[in-house]
Amino acid sequence: MLLFLCTEAGRGRGWKDVVIVGALRTPIGCFQGALSRHSAVELGSLVVKALVERAGIDPHTIDEVILGQVLTAGTGQNPARQSAIRGGLPNTVSAITINDVCGSGLKALHLATQAIQCGEADVVIAGGQENMSRAPHVLTDSRTGAQLGNSQLIDSLVHDGLWDAFNDYHMGVTAENLAREYGISRELAGRLGAELAAQGAAGDRLRSLSR
Template identity: 50%
Template sequence: MREVVIVSAVRTPLGSFNGSLRDIGGTALGGIVIEEAVRRAGVSKEDVDEVIMGMVLPCGYGQNPAKQAAVRAGMPWEVECVTVNKVCGSGLKAVMLAAQAIRAGDADVVVAGGMESMSRAPFYLEKARFGYRMGDGTLQDHMVHDGLWDVVNDFHMGISNELCSEKYNVSREDQDRYAAESYRRALESVNGGRFDEEIVPVSLPGRKGKPVVFCRDECPRETSYELLSEMKAAFKKDGVTTAGNASVISDGAAAVLVMAREKAEALGCRVLGVVGAQASAGIDMKYVLVAPIWAVSKCLKKEGIGITDVDLFEINEAFSGSTVAVLREL
């Protein structure tokens, strides 16, 4: 089986909800990182076989947002494109699919990543096609309904965090302290320039036609455990989930260039990392936020290593409660 490597990685700065990137669509952001991932690897766009991009909120963009992003990036028409929706795991699933295609011999070079503009997610009228004969109509929020709502159990993902926190005995204090430390580290990294190399600046229209260069994450904010502990519960009375210990709503995109090792060597690319084992885990949807417990275990078993053999885990911090639960169980 062919060895799969990553030869470049790039992202846009993260824009806050209705912030600096609110007028830039998700496919435009995707186009920026696709083009930059190829440029940084020092290869030709004609070398790319496929583009796979995750996107959770495609309403209003039109057919196959991944293809649109590839066109914006100046990719040849012959490059195949597919859009993936696995909610929070969409971008990472795109990378997994890229690796699978290369291992199977279906591709040699694939751009994979994710793109999203939560700020531009529209509202829509579900019953407008057949008309409202009388009475009030309701606007459906695409961002909440299609991105943040568990349709099977009919509740917001914040309730899933409440259930996970209860099941794994994660207190409000545990979550607020974890969130405070997470914000502290994020701000320290932003201010210290640790993310600068991985970020591609985004040019924004400014006043009087002069463009503005956006190159710094907007989302991390100065806070403290004391401030976080004063915030009200967001999803249920006496709950443990707040706007402070939940992830922010944001806009941005990221992409990596994935190759077969022999192709990377032939093109003279510098290898950043090797794609090893990969795994997914399906569990009761009420507790989906702690699925990494099982996914990580499966992945380690497939790779033939133990948890102490790994120096660093990167786990999605959708909510502090579920993240603390995952860390404890691992």
Template identity: 50%
Template sequence: MGSTAAEDQIKPRDVCVVGVARTPMGGFLGALSPLAATKLGSIAIKAALQRANVDPALIQEVYFGNVLSANLGQAPARQAALGAGIPNTVVCSAINKVCASGMKATILAAQSIQLGINDVVVAGGMESMSNAPKYIAEARKGSRFGHDTLVDGMLKDGLWDVYNDFAMGMCAELCADNHSITREEQDSYAIQSNERGIAARDSGAFAWEIAPVEVSAGRGKPSVIVDKDESLEKFDPAKLRKLRPSFKENGGTVTAGNASSISDGAAALVLVSGQKALELGLQVIAKITGYADAAQAPELFTTAPALAVPKAIAHAGLSASQVDYYEINEAFSVVALANQKLLGIPSEKINVHGGAVSLGHPLGCSGARILVTLLGVGPQTEGRQNWSRRSLQWWWRSIRACCRARVSIFYLVWCGNGNSALVGMTKSPFFSLPPSLFTE
């Protein structure tokens, strides 16, 4: 099948995704808790490189999201990279943009390729919320008379609105009030997210993206292989509807069941320029064609995707009518519901394989995890696809050439929980690049 239009061809500075991988999402103090975030990051990076058939020695830079860095040691992104076999001469940067960290890392990696700075870059994110330490904030100044108070590093540095001095769950309650979203609607959405996640797991859809993790079971015991998202095993729809509100005692609607779960995990993507993809004969999964950022009052972070999504779509030169699926990060069920309402997106186009409510939300990882999951949806679903996630949106568009099998074009949008968006396109099946596809 020959190339039919310039937009279906890969150019030298195009950003191509050639390999992706993620660990399973481990539950809080669960199966992956013995491993540090940096170890999880190394596992994801190594698997993505192997799947891309890219030698670690070719990597020129690494951008990796991480939010809860306390007690990880210096330069966590560099630790993850070196642990995956990437040379110590490669520059590595950790990105902390809370839930959008992994997505912003991918945008920065894409920009470095577009600018001609790099040709081969690794991006992604990692988090072990189970290992976030508690600490005594004033201990260095001396512990004198009276009790000392421990600060929960996970809550302080990851789950607390420093401007309004309340838990991020209160932002979700504000969103529910502002957009008239009920407890029943949020619970129903959470049940749907779990059912979609379970269906994806049972159908084998997640096998494409997950890199199994070997965890030591202790002295004298065989190691345990973790290859499934842990939170899905605990789903109980009847119990979910009976849970008490977690943040607002009177009239609250946000619960532990309709919010995302505290989790551990990592995800990675290997990005290359179009020129390098051609030179190495790599199989291209998708092409990044646009991205955008948007911001508003911190307590209104829940609806930032409604601002970022249109900007990213426009930056990619597309229209909303061309979008097939959206990935909106489920920090809370109300986030997906509010943005679905504001953007006018049908339910069947959002988070078709579940999201953070069902799979888990390791803060620095999730921005990259939803990108990996969305790429897995494309090859398994007919038609175009667009996913949106709150902080970032990505549009990937496929190349219709060099494939004897029928090729389907997918339009994808991601948005995370920050102020960035990224757009890309992909096609099914994945394709390799012949010289005839390379255009100036």
């Protein structure tokens, strides 16, 4: 999750400059692992709170929170707003939850940057929150009732997050199709992944400018 800010140099001009003044995340948990009992909102709110505290800014100066979340079934209305309020932000701060599947968090950063550049906001928190372990199974005929025969539980993790709604197959199949189309072997993919990991480990980490 990132904290975006309009720079003083960008104020008053037609196109505002945008900087990242804070970046935080929770640890990465495995499926049904140590973090599985915590909802996406619980995890997200902790990051929101810590992000504001470490940046040393007044929560009332934040204009908007934009969070990507794909698996929203059972999490309640507007999970991004829940995380914002539970993270200590005032209820005057607007928040939106977006779903662009695997690109949800990145799209949130894009929208935050746009909002600042266009003059709609000066301070925005953006990122993503998710807990695949908490995705429920859904009984689609529960309201009408099954008069005869069996009812089927739909796994919202697969149905909403991992299944191609147009081609009716798992997104893992899509990855294999793309690899075949563009000639990306497993060896090449592994080598690229290792190189990116090495570059990330060697590069400068994001640090809060408030420190």
